[in-house]
Amino acid sequence: MDFSDILNEFKSAAVGPKEESENDRDEDLRKISEVWIKEKSVPELLPYENKLMDRLLERMRKQIEFIEINSIELQQDEREIKLLLVIVENELDRVQFLIRSYIRTRLLKIDKFSIFIRSDKEELAKLSPNETAYMEKHLQLLMDLYNSQFLGRLPENLQALDEVAGGISMVEKPDYGRPIFIKCNRDRQVVIDDEAVDLSRNGIYVLRYSAVSDLVKAGEVMVL
Structure with missing residues (x-):
């Protein structure tokens, strides 16, 4: 062999x-x-x-x-x-x-x-x-840990982990404003803060995820 x-x-x-x-x-x-x-x-x-x-x-x-x-x-x-x-x-x-x-x-x-x-x-x-x-x-x-350690000792109206009172949410969400690196596979245009931004083919950019999330999910730009 x-x-x-x-x-x-x-x-x-x-x-x-x-x-x-x-x-x-x-x-x-x-x-x-x-x-x-x-x-x-x-x-x-x-x-x-x-x-x-x-x-x-x-x-x-x-x-x-x-x-x-x-x-x-x-x-x-x-x-x-x-x-x-x-x-x-x-x-x-x-x-x-x-x-x-x-x-x-x-x-x-x-x-x-x-x-x-x-x-x-x-x-x-x-x-x-x-x-x-x-x-x-x-x-x-x-939940079992939190209730046994401290939540169970608080008033019932303060025990929720998804409280949004006072305009402040306790629910942690993804930061869509975080910047990411992308590479364009063709010329295209994105809107950032109501302003159109031109992206060139094979260009590498750092942009807020919120501006390109749809392109990322559709596979129309490469994430680096």
Whole structure:
């Protein structure tokens, strides 16, 4: 087995199902990288990428099975499989890092904005079923802690965590005024404080998220 044979075998093994092409795998890797950067950069919680994550997790499961099966062969002194396993493991580690960081970023936002998300149907729809269950459990634990430590000792009208009296809201929301870096894929125009601003193709800008949030969600600008 020469090096080209090893790489060809890796491609067929790493892709998974026969109907799935190498281009599909590379496209999913590009998408999860883009989704990860976008989620980390913007202040609000973005919709969970359900189909993409299902494909990636299924592919990872198949790669783990491939590693386990061929590790047995390696123990039987078939040393030519070693490089192939290293390649598959490196690919697997890269995808696992992206997925874990993506999920951690989302959970941090869910922890921070849980009351806001829970009270808004559009925000709630952005969560996966597992994220919804996590948010409800986490929020219940916090409520139990707060009630046992101090809220239970306050007058009933001061115990709410979503109080908006006096024009001041206790509900923490995403800061849409936070600046983000974007790169335009074509010439376009945005409105900032009722003033039209021209953006050039391939230009890199720092703008308030509120001015470009629709473009970001539609994938019409790249978040850096």
